[in-house]
Amino acid sequence: SIPMTYFAGIGASSKNGILIKGGNYLEVLSNSKYLVLDKTGTLTKGNFKVNNIKTFNEFSEGEVLKFAAYAESFSTHPIAKSIVKEFKNEINQNIIKEYTEIKGKGIKALVENKEILCGNFNFINSEIKNAKETSENGTIVYISVNNTFAGYIVIKDEIKETSNEAIESLNKLDVTMLTGDRKSTAKEVADKVGIKNYKYELLPDDKVSEVEKLLLNKEDRESLLFVGDGINDAPVLARADVGIAMGGVGSDAAIEAADMIIMDDDLRKIKKSIDIANKTKKIVN
Numbered sequence: 001s002i003p004m005t006y007f008a009g010i011g012a013s014s015k016n017g018i019l020i021k022g023g024n025y026l027e028v029l030s031n032s033k034y035l036v037l038d039k040t041g042t043l044t045k046g047n048f049k050v051n052n053i054k055t056f057n058e059f060s061e062g063e064v065l066k067f068a069a070y071a072e073s074f075s076t077h078p079i080a081k082s083i084v085k086e087f088k089n090e091i092n093q094n095i096i097k098e099y100t101e102i103k104g105k106g107i108k109a110l111v112e113n114k115e116i117l118c119g120n121f122n123f124i125n126s127e128i129k130n131a132k133e134t135s136e137n138g139t140i141v142y143i144s145v146n147n148t149f150a151g152y153i154v155i156k157d158e159i160k161e162t163s164n165e166a167i168e169s170l171n172k173l174d175v176t177m178l179t180g181d182r183k184s185t186a187k188e189v190a191d192k193v194g195i196k197n198y199k200y201e202l203l204p205d206d207k208v209s210e211v212e213k214l215l216l217n218k219e220d221r222e223s224l225l226f227v228g229d230g231i232n233d234a235p236v237l238a239r240a241d242v243g244i245a246m247g248g249v250g251s252d253a254a255i256e257a258a259d260m261i262i263m264d265d266d267l268r269k270i271k272k273s274i275d276i277a278n279k280t281k282k283i284v285n
């Protein structure tokens with residue numbers, strides 16, 4: 001049977017905007033040893049803004065933005081939303097004939113009978129021959145039209161105001177950041193929030209492998225927490241001892257896969273939940 005104090009622990013959590021799916025997770029939280037965090041939407045706001053557009057092969061900025069916005073218009077990814085928002089015009093989705101989203105890479109779509117690719121450099125470069133990589137800061141979205149490189153869009157995200165304090169408060173844990181983004185952006189965010197270990201250019205499955213590697217290092221009772229915004233990370237949420245999702249994103253798959261939900265996306269709630277778990281444990285023992 002479940003000790004009564006576990007209900008108190010769950011109640012205290014929910015008053016703090018932390019939903020825990022069972023009393024057993026309080027026990028697991030009190031043995032926290034590893035903390036793995038996703039970057040976009042977790043440590044950062046996941047609210048990208050278009051910074052600049054660079055064009056190639058006689059495409060105009062307007063065309064590059066239009067093709068990107070059309071290609072991205074069915075996607076719920078934060079990158080997609082920022083590009084559609086910047087485009088400002090109405091999108092006639094009737095002219096989009098085929099559409100595929102490749103997780104952790106980008107989009108392939110047939111727009112006005114032109115094949116549009118829109119995604120990161122590795123993705124574009126594996127499909128067309130003439131793409132040019134830039135060393136500009138930020139997250140870069142590359143666009144091609146009928147196999148011709150059309151340009152790239154530089155977008156920038158912001159770190160949440162509370163991420164630093166949250167990471168500082170968890171300095172007893174072994175902390176790792178995982179991201180599908182490229183090295184320079186990963187390093188910039190990790191440095192700014194005070195995380196020493198970070199892995200970049202990971203596909204969703206690579207994130208699962210990284211978590212599995214850490215799980216192998218665990219001693220008996222130690223536990224691993226994973227925190228993500230739910231975009232492309234439901235498999236990792238399910239694999240961790242405690243999968244923690246951000247409630248604000250509202251991805252059903254994430255809420256389903258998670259063991260714990262932080263309703264207001266404030267990472268300081270991780271420490272709060274561990275504190276509540278420790279208190280609950282003292283009362284149980």
Ligand code: ADP
Binds near residue numbers: 038102
């Ligand atoms: P993260 O680990 O930063 O949360 P994802 O796994 O969702 O990111 O995506 C990894 C990378 O794949 C992104 O940084 C981006 O380069 C590319 N990508 C993913 N989805 C899209 C999309 N809809 N449009 C353009 N690029 C995308």
Ligand code: MG
Binds near residue numbers: 038039231
């Ligand atoms: Mg993500």
